[in-house]
Amino acid sequence: MAHIDQVLGPADDTVTFFQPRAMVYVTMLWVTAAVWVTALALHVLLRLAIGDSLSAADIVTYAEVALIVPVVFAALILLLAWRRLGWLHSSMHGLDFAATGRKPVHLPWAGIATVALRHWGPFTELVVTPVAEDFATIGDAPGRRPRLRRRAGETSYLVDVGLMSPGPKVLLAELHRRLPSKV
Structure with a gap:
């Protein structure tokens, strides 16, 4: 004969949903990168519209900033919310x-x-x-x-x-x- 607890099921049937930190980081990274690269592109277009020219050093600097800033910004956001994710x-x-x-x-x-x-x-x-x-x-x-x-x-x-x-x-x-x- 089965024990009553086996028939009724476990006393704690909790189902947990959580936000994985890696998924939060990657999502923050692509959102931040999209906004940041758009802002940089607008800045470059504004420079070109007013007659300024871009040197090879400027292009390298823009590329570096486009790659580094979103990574750092997304990491800072994740660190701030580390223990407080939904x-x-x-x-x-x-x-x-x-x-x-x-x-x-x-x-x-x-x-x-x-x-x-x-x-x-x-x-x-x-x-x-x-x-x-x-x-x-x-x-x-x-x-x-x-x-x-x-x-x-x-x-x-x-x-x-x-x-x-x-x-x-x-x-x-x-x-x-x-x-x-x-x-």
């Missing part, structure tokens, strides 16, 4: 989450009205709308207050999930699996 835990106790640099929030499953994704790619956000603001418990961890969206009398919490592993669609499927059937 995460989400889904367990039988409810939903716990924190956006990057924000305080954690706990919501019991019965206290969640809706969950949805907005935007796309690395900019995807999870929108968690509680039944009432009283259901949410904000943790004491360091960081700024959670990101809120107030619309039509509802308050929703926003979590950056575009770079979370596994991906946002898996995260949303997990949340819908756990939510009471009213959603």
Whole structure:
């Protein structure tokens, strides 16, 4: 005969979603590089428009700056956010989450009205709308207050999930699996 714990399953069935640092770094690198190279190209075009000419040394300097600045800038951003990247835990106790640099929030499953994704790619956000603001418990961890969206009398919490592993669609499927059937 099976033991009762084996029949009911594990006491802690937490599923964790997190932002891998390497993925955050690479994403910050390409975004920073795109902005920086565009700014440098505009600077070069402005110089050429006013009649200035570029020497071989200028071209080498622009190439060096285009390669070095995004790498250093992305590394600095990652170092600043190293211990404060976003995460989400889904367990039988409810939903716990924190956006990057924000305080954690706990919501019991019965206290969640809706969950949805907005935007796309690395900019995807999870929108968690509680039944009432009283259901949410904000943790004491360091960081700024959670990101809120107030619309039509509802308050929703926003979590950056575009770079979370596994991906946002898996995260949303997990949340819908756990939510009471009213959603």
